[in-house]
Structure formats: structure tokens, C-alpha cells
Amino acid sequence: MTLTTPAGERVAGATHLPAYDEDAAPAVPRDSLGRMTVDEKFVRIGSWASGLGMAWLITQQLLPLPGLAWFLIVWFGCGLLVTAITAAMSGGGFVEVRDRVAAAVLTAGAAIVGAALVSAMVFVVMRGWKPLLHLNFYLDDMSGVGPKDPFDRGGIAHAIVGSLMQLGIAIAITLPLGIGTAVFMTEVGGRFARIVRTVVEAMTALPSIVAGLFIYTTFIVALGFPRSGLAASLAIAVMMLPIIARAADVVLRVVPDGLREASLALGASRWKTVWTVVLPTARPGLATACILGVARGIGETSPVLLTSGAAPFMVTNPTDGVMNSMPLFIYTTVRSGEPNAITRAFAAATVLMAIVLILFITARIVARPRKTKNKRGRRTRPSVDLVVADPLVAMGPAHAAAPSYDRIEDNS
Amino acid sequence: MTTLPVADTTDPASDAVRPRKISRKATGADAVFVHAARAVGATVLVITGGVGLFLAWQAYPTWQSYGFGFLTETQWNPEADVLGIAAVLAGTVTVALVAMVIAFPLALSTALYISEYAPAAIRSTLVSLVDLMAAVPSIIWGLWGFFLIMPHAADLAFWLQRNLGWIPIFDVPSADADAAVWDASRYTASAFCAGIAVAMMVLPMSCAVMRQVFSQTPPGEKEAALALGATKWGMVRAVVLPFGRGGIIGGTMLGMGRALGETIAVLLIISPAFELKWSFLEIGTNTISALIAGRFGDATKTQMSALLAAGFVLFLLTLLINTLAAVIVNRSRSGAGTDA
Numbered sequence: 001m002t003l004t005t006p007a008g009e010r011v012a013g014a015t016h017l018p019a020y021d022e023d024a025a026p027a028v029p030r031d032s033l034g035r036m037t038v039d040e041k042f043v044r045i046g047s048w049a050s051g052l053g054m055a056w057l058i059t060q061q062l063l064p065l066p067g068l069a070w071f072l073i074v075w076f077g078c079g080l081l082v083t084a085i086t087a088a089m090s091g092g093g094f095v096e097v098r099d100r101v102a103a104a105v106l107t108a109g110a111a112i113v114g115a116a117l118v119s120a121m122v123f124v125v126m127r128g129w130k131p132l133l134h135l136n137f138y139l140d141d142m143s144g145v146g147p148k149d150p151f152d153r154g155g156i157a158h159a160i161v162g163s164l165m166q167l168g169i170a171i172a173i174t175l176p177l178g179i180g181t182a183v184f185m186t187e188v189g190g191r192f193a194r195i196v197r198t199v200v201e202a203m204t205a206l207p208s209i210v211a212g213l214f215i216y217t218t219f220i221v222a223l224g225f226p227r228s229g230l231a232a233s234l235a236i237a238v239m240m241l242p243i244i245a246r247a248a249d250v251v252l253r254v255v256p257d258g259l260r261e262a263s264l265a266l267g268a269s270r271w272k273t274v275w276t277v278v279l280p281t282a283r284p285g286l287a288t289a290c291i292l293g294v295a296r297g298i299g300e301t302s303p304v305l306l307t308s309g310a311a312p313f314m315v316t317n318p319t320d321g322v323m324n325s326m327p328l329f330i331y332t333t334v335r336s337g338e339p340n341a342i343t344r345a346f347a348a349a350t351v352l353m354a355i356v357l358i359l360f361i362t363a364r365i366v367a368r369p370r371k372t373k374n375k376r377g378r379r380t381r382p383s384v385d386l387v388v389a390d391p392l393v394a395m396g397p398a399h400a401a402a403p404s405y406d407r408i409e410d411n412s
Numbered sequence: 413m414t415t416l417p418v419a420d421t422t423d424p425a426s427d428a429v430r431p432r433k434i435s436r437k438a439t440g441a442d443a444v445f446v447h448a449a450r451a452v453g454a455t456v457l458v459i460t461g462g463v464g465l466f467l468a469w470q471a472y473p474t475w476q477s478y479g480f481g482f483l484t485e486t487q488w489n490p491e492a493d494v495l496g497i498a499a500v501l502a503g504t505v506t507v508a509l510v511a512m513v514i515a516f517p518l519a520l521s522t523a524l525y526i527s528e529y530a531p532a533a534i535r536s537t538l539v540s541l542v543d544l545m546a547a548v549p550s551i552i553w554g555l556w557g558f559f560l561i562m563p564h565a566a567d568l569a570f571w572l573q574r575n576l577g578w579i580p581i582f583d584v585p586s587a588d589a590d591a592a593v594w595d596a597s598r599y600t601a602s603a604f605c606a607g608i609a610v611a612m613m614v615l616p617m618s619c620a621v622m623r624q625v626f627s628q629t630p631p632g633e634k635e636a637a638l639a640l641g642a643t644k645w646g647m648v649r650a651v652v653l654p655f656g657r658g659g660i661i662g663g664t665m666l667g668m669g670r671a672l673g674e675t676i677a678v679l680l681i682i683s684p685a686f687e688l689k690w691s692f693l694e695i696g697t698n699t700i701s702a703l704i705a706g707r708f709g710d711a712t713k714t715q716m717s718a719l720l721a722a723g724f725v726l727f728l729l730t731l732l733i734n735t736l737a738a739v740i741v742n743r744s745r746s747g748a749g750t751d752a
Binding site: 274331 | 438440441442444445446448449450452453454455456457459460461463464466467470517518519520521522524525526528529530538540541542543544545546547548549550551552553555556558559560564567612615619643644645646648669672673674675676679680701704705708716719720723724726727730731733734735738
């Protein structure tokens with residue numbers, strides 16, 4: 001029942017039927033539900049623009065705060081303040097203020113991280129581009145070249161060759177062992193496999209310097225071998241083995257059990273199932289795990305520092321005396337303190353970064369799930385989505401990358 | 413036409429029909445596969461477990477000759493036969509703590525930005541960039557920290573001392589905060605400078621773990637919060653952060669474990685000093701890994717054992733932190749299967 005006065009006016013607090021209001025303004029549909037309106041955009045950008053103005057006023061005119069760092073800090077503070085005030089004025093109250101300030105702070109945090117990454121890359125290239133222009137930098141070694149010599153003499157060919165050889169030996173050791181262990185842990189299982197998994201997970205905590213020290217005491221001091229490229233490879237292998245085994249384990253664990261069961265139900269043996277179903281399915285993830293492990297191995301200085309030496313000449317036999325490598329070359333050269341040597345070290349760092357970048361991009365290309373281009377009669381294998389099977393996370397706690405099967409691309 | 417099978421009464425074997433024997437035991441090629449896999453697993457167990465056991469075995473003589481004093485002695489003086497890791501242990505923890513204080517807020521905000529705020533179009537690019545950051549060699553972060561950051565870090569340290577110097581940890585006892593010309597060299601090569609470089613190394617790993625856990629937040633709960641009128645930040649606080657708490661703690665501790673073992677950037681930046689001190693802004697500190705890298709070359713047999721013992725302590729510390737991280741992540745709700 002609707003309560004109305006005899007005159008027909010509505011009483012507050014009473015229930016009434018909705019009626020069409022002729023005088024109300026016509027409803028204007030929003031342009032887009034998720035996007036900001038032009039007004040909102042103006043307020044948000046305008047807040048930061050006014051913050052910029054205030055920062056200039058404060059740092060350049062009012063207070064003695066010279067330098068870019070202070071300017072950025074004050075700009076951020078003022079921008080936050082104006083954002084908070086405009087948010088409060090927009091009628092949302094404290095809830096709206098918190099929302100906008102939180103968004104600004106989180107974005108700023110991400111921007112700082114991005115700035116750090118970009119600044120590191122740009123800085124290294126800026127300091128080291130000069131020697132890169134000389135061809136001999138890539139083709140020569142440093143024998144007979146002093147730290148003060150100009151850049152048209154000497155190069156880092158010996159370090160590149162050393163790094164590649166050490167990495168090659170380390171990969172030849174760790175790849176079969178690491179993937180084999182992962183296959184054992186996921187496909188064979190049992191109590192023994194659980195012990196292996198526990199120990200491998202524990203050993204991912206091994207600091208790289210301790211891996212180097214282990215090889216130094218056993219291989220060099222106890223067994224009496226000289227410091228050599230082989231010792232360095234062994235140290236890198238000891239460091240990389242748990243990382244690759246663990247990453248491969250996580251990747252293999254997200255292969256859906258349905259695929260395994262289908263294969264076994266069709267009569268395939270366990271070995272056939274592993275070889276033709278599990279490993280091909282996990283191929284991109286495994287490749288990423290290995291390449292990221294390699295990127296880690298090529299950049300590690302500390303195990304190499306203990307087990308090999310910074311020879312200035314080309315060494316192509318890994319068992320024959322000290323063999324230089326990229327990170328070790330950078331470290332020893334930069335320690336010499338000569339400006340020219342430091343520039344050379346930065347140039348080598350640029351090359352090292354380029355190698356890592358190439359490895360990284362290769363990993364991403366290999367890891368990309370295949371496009372669902374179904375050519376006639378040709379079946380593509382389902383591939384594991386890397387968002388789930390990200391080996392970087394695999395180096396983290398075991399179940400941070402919990403297996404989830406719903407993201408497996410089914411493109412058969 | 414379908415016919416029912418008729419029992420063949422003439423066949424004497426039909427009486428003896430028995431279910432076929434089912435065995436899970438591998439035969440033929442499978443047996444080879446299982447045994448080969450087990451052999452590989454055993455090899456890796458021997459190699460990796462051997463490292464840990466070897467360290468423990470080598471550390472034992474040190475423990476015998478120096479006893480508990482090995483953990484409390486600050487000096488590392490082989491000539492006087494005084495070896496102890498109290499100072500380097502404290503330095504290691506200081507550098508790692510500084511790194512985490514810097515890396516934690518940045519990693520958390522980056523992870524939240526990528527998983528909740530970033531436009532969907534650039535999200536995967538940002539994830540790749542974080543992974544790339546993890547792959548940048550530590551020597552490059554060391555160069556970055558030493559040549560680019562250290563002068564600015566010294567400025568900041570001086571500013572902190574002048575304005576917050578009354579708090580003991582921000583004080584730099586060997587330099588006068590009110591001097592007309594400040595002595596910049598007292599503020600460089602400190603645990604603070606090393607911590608900044610180490611922070612950049614551990615940040616991507618923490619960030620990746622956090623983002624992974626955040627991205628597993630059940631979308632149904634997020635949408636429920638938004639449908640109830642929550643703002644984006646309200647939704648993040650009420651749903652994403654509680655759900656990802658395990659990932660936040662786990663990722664942070666994992667980063668901490670990595671920070672403790674970092675060598676080359678620290679070795680490049682710090683100026684070695686064996687003293688226990690609060691003032692992390694002041695020049696001079698040392699870490700276990702830097703100690704090993706600096707002293708292994710001219711070490712005698714006893715010192716080698718002591719270095720290995722120090723390495724073993726470092727390994728135990730890292731192992732403890734990583735295990736705790738794994739337990740925390742596993743026990744939390746993060747990553748649990750949800751239907752939403």
C-alpha cells in the first residue's frame with residue numbers, strides 16, 4: 001500500500017511505486033564502462049602537471065634543494081598531494097582518496113624498477129660503446145696489451161671463447177642430469193624420488209661462491225689439478241644442476257595427467273609415454289628452463305673467480321691452465337682502476353649483456369605457445385602455457401607455481 | 413546380429429579361467445627406463461647432497477679447534493690464529509636486510525601494478541621485462557652500483573646522517589655531519605651501497621613469485637568485491653593481498669636467501685672491514701661470500717677449513733630461510749585450488 005497524503009504528495013520513508021518522471025534529464029549512457037571520462041582524465045593528468053609546477057617552484061625558487069633527485073622526490077610528493085585533494089573534491093570521500101593515492105604509489109614503484117633496469121642498460125652501453133667500434137675488440141685477445149693501451153689494440157675474443165667453452169661443458173653435464181632427474185622425480189616417483197626432490201630443492205639454496213669453493217677444495221686442492229677452464233665448468237655445473245633440475249621438475253609437473261593416461265590407455269609403455277607425450281608437451285617450458293639457467297650460469301662470476309684465472313691470452317684447451325671468461329674479465333679489468341681498462345670492462349659488459357639478451361629472447365621465442373594454425377590434416381601438439389610453467393618462478397618455493405591445467409592450450 | 417558368448421564346454425581350459433595377473437612392475441624397455449632414471453636421480457642426489465655433506469665434514473675440524481668462539485669472534489686474523497665470523501655474519505645480514513628493505517616495497521608494488529593496474533596489452537611485456545631483469549648478470553649490477561649509484565648513495569647517506577643522525581643506525585661515527593665540506597669517502601663503499609645493488613638482483617625474483625601468486629587470485633572473489641562497490645584499491649586490499657599473503661612472505665624470504673649469498677657485486681662495492689657495527693651508512697663492511705672470494709687464494713689448510721665452515725654457515729642460513737619460505741607459501745591459501 002502506498003502512503004500518500006490526500007493531496008497526493010509522497011511521504012518520506014514510505015514505499016511507493018516507481019513513476020516516470022517527465023522532468024528528469026534524459027539518461028546519458030557512459031561512453032565506456034571501464035575507461036575514464038575526459039573529465040576524470042583531465043583531473044588525473046592535471047594533478048601531476050600542477051605537481052610538476054609546484055616542484056619547480058619549491059626546489060628552484062623557495063628551498064635550497066639542488067639536483068634532479070630532489071626535484072623528482074618533491075614532484076612525487078606534490079603530485080600525490082594534489083591527487084589526494086582532487087580526489088577528495090570529486091565527492092568520493094576518503095575511499096576515493098585512498099584508491100587514487102594507492103594507484104599512484106604502486107605505479108611509481110613499478111616505474112622506479114623500470115628506471116633501474118633501463119638505467120643499468122643505458123649506463124653500461126654509454127660507458128662502453130667506444131671499444132665496440134673497433135673490430136679487433138671482437139677478434140683479438142689481451143696478450144701483450146696493457147691497461148693503458150688504446151682501444152685499437154686488444155680485445156675480448158679469449159673471454160668470449162672461454163665463456164662459451166665453460167658453458168658448453170657445464171651444459172653437457174647438467175642438461176642430461178637435470179632433465180633426467182626431473183623425469184625421475186615426476187614420472188617414476190616413489191619414496192626415493194621424494195628424497196631426491198627434497199635434497200635438490202635444498203641445494204638450490206647453495207650460494208654460488210660456495211659451489212666454487214667446493215670445486216676449489218676438492219678438484220684443485222685435494223686432487224691436485226691446476227686451476228683451469230674445466231674446473232670452472234665443474235663449478236658452474238654444480239651451481240646450475242639443482243636450478244635446472246628443479247625448474248624442469250616444475251615444468252614436467254604441469255603436464256596434464258590426462259595426456260599421460262591417454263597414452264598409457266592406448267597401450268604405450270611408460271618409456272614411450274615419456275618420450276613421445278610428456279617431453280614434447282613440455283618442450284617449450286624445458287627450453288626456457290635451460291636457457292634461463294644458462295643465462296644465470298654465464299653471468300656468475302664468483303665460482304669462476306675461485307676455479308679459473310684471468311689469462312690475457314686465448315686458451316682453447318679447457319684442461320690446460322687458466323682460462324678467462326666474460327664476467328671474470330670484466331671483474332679483473334675494472335679492478336685495475338685505469339680509465340681505459342674500465343671503459344674496456346664496460347664494453348665487455350655490453351657484450352655480455354647482449355649475449356644474455358639474445359639467450360633470453362631465444363628462450364621467449366622457443367617458449368611461445370604454438371599458434372593454433374590448423375593446417376589441413378596436420379595436428380599440432382598441445383603446449384604448456386608459460387604463464388603457468390614459468391621456470392623463473394620454478395626457482396621459487398615449490399608450490400608457488402601450483403599446477404593448473406585449465407590454461408593448457410588445447411589446439412588439436 | 414549380436415550373439416551371446418556361449419561357454420565352450422568341450423574346451424578343458426575354460427574351467428581354469430582366472431583373472432590375468434596384474435603387475436605394476438616394469439618390464440622390458442620400461443624396466444631399463446625406470447632403472448636408468450633412478451640411476452640419474454641417484455647421481456644427482458650424490459652430487460648435490462655430497463656438496464652439503466662435504467661442507468659439513470670440512471667444517472668439523474674448525475668447529476673442533478675454534479668451538480663456539482668461531483661464531484662470536486669478529487677478527488679474521490690468520491697470523492694470530494684468530495678466526496671468527498661474527499663480523500662477516502653481521503655484515504652479511506646487514507647487506508641482505510638493506511637489500512630487502514629496498515627491494516620489498518618495490519617488488520610488491522611492481523607485482524601489484526603488473527597483475528592489477530597495468531593495461532592488459534602491455535602486461536606480458538612487463539612480465540618479460542621482470543624476467544629479463546632477473547637474467548642480468550650480477551657483475552653488471554655491481555658496475556651499475558659502483559659507478560652510477562654510489563655517489564648518489566653517499567649523498568643520501570650524508571643527508572640521512574645530518575637529519576636522522578640521532579638514531580644510532582643512521583649515525584656515521586667517523587665523520588662529522590656538520591662539517592663545512594663533507595667527507596664523501598666516509599659514506600661510500602658501505603653496506604648501504606652494496607645493499608642497493610643487491611636489492612636490484614633479488615627484486616625480480618621476489619616480484620615474479622608475488623605476481624604469480626596474485627595472478628592466481630580467484631576472479632570470482634575479485635568481481636564480488638567490485639560488485640559490492642569496492643574501489644580497485646579496496647578490492648586489492650580485501651581480496652588480492654590476503655590471498656597472496658603467502659606469496660608475499662615467501663617471495664620476500666626467497667629474495668633474502670639470494671641476497672645473503674650474493675658475492676661479486678658486494679665484493680666490487682664494499683671496502684673490507686672486520687667490525688661489528690650498527691652504522692650501515694659508514695664505509696667498510698664484509699660478508700661471508702666476499703670473505704671467501706677475498707681469502708681463498710692464500711689460505712692454508714686450517715684457514716681453508718675455516719672458510720669452508722663459513723660457507724657452510726652461509727649455506728645453512730640460506731637453506732633455513734628458503735625452507736621457511738617454502739613452508740609459508742605451501743601452508744597459505746595461495747595457489748590452493750578454487751572453483752571460482
